Amino acid sequence: MREKTQAPRNVQGVVSDLLEIGSRVQPFSKESRDKAPRIRDAKVVHSVCPYCAVGCSQNVYVKDGKVIDIEGDPTSFINRGTLCPKGSATYQYTVNSSRLTKVLYRAPYSDHWEEKSQDWAMKQIAQRVKQTRDETFVERLEDGREVNHTLGIATLGGATLDIEENYVIKKLLNGGLGIVSIENQARI
Numbered sequence: 001m002r003e004k005t006q007a008p009r010n011v012q013g014v015v016s017d018l019l020e021i022g023s024r025v026q027p028f029s030k031e032s033r034d035k036a037p038r039i040r041d042a043k044v045v046h047s048v049c050p051y052c053a054v055g056c057s058q059n060v061y062v063k064d065g066k067v068i069d070i071e072g073d074p075t076s077f078i079n080r081g082t083l084c085p086k087g088s089a090t091y092q093y094t095v096n097s098s099r100l101t102k103v104l105y106r107a108p109y110s111d112h113w114e115e116k117s118q119d120w121a122m123k124q125i126a127q128r129v130k131q132t133r134d135e136t137f138v139e140r141l142e143d144g145r146e147v148n149h150t151l152g153i154a155t156l157g158g159a160t161l162d163i164e165e166n167y168v169i170k171k172l173l174n175g176g177l178g179i180v181s182i183e184n185q186a187r188i
């Protein structure tokens with residue numbers, strides 16, 4: 001008769017393992033048993049995957065002010081803790097040393113990029129939108145119909161814009177500026 005061995009305690013201190021499956025995969029060295037998940041004690045910030053319109057929920061783990069991991073949120077009814085390969089790679093998006101964190105500007109006909117402040121960039125965008133809108137704004141068509149629009153500007157929004165953000169964008173761009181070409185890929 002085969003002698004029944006007692007399953008060793010695993011890191012969580014669980015001893016019930018009637019099929020002894022766990023005993024074959026538990027860490028036996030003290031060094032392994034003493035290890036803890038790196039996300040233990042991390043602060044969890046709920047977020048949304050930045051990539052596509054599915055809008056999978058993510059848990060962003062933050063420790064000492066730094067993002068240390070990003071995983072699928074198991075409480076989400078959209079993705080139930082899963083992420084596709086692209087979403088699973090979100091962590092590298094935040095820590096990648098190639099990521100641009102400053103505004104770069106290349107002037108027309110220039111062969112190099114210049115570093116600029118965010119204030120400078122925002123003013124440039126505002127001035128160019130205003131100038132283009134003023135130059136292309138049409139109050140009435142040739143047949144007299146009132147349209148109050150511009151076909152000189154189009155906008156394309158991101159995947160993670162939600163209903164409320166899209167409402168504000170529509171109010172500003174369409175109601176405020178007369179832009180009619182407004183599109184984004186968000187469907188959440």
Ligand code: SF4
Pocket residue numbers: 049050051052053054055056079082083084085086087088
């Ligand atoms: S995890 Fe994948 S499917 Fe989900 S939102 Fe991100 S890119 Fe889309």
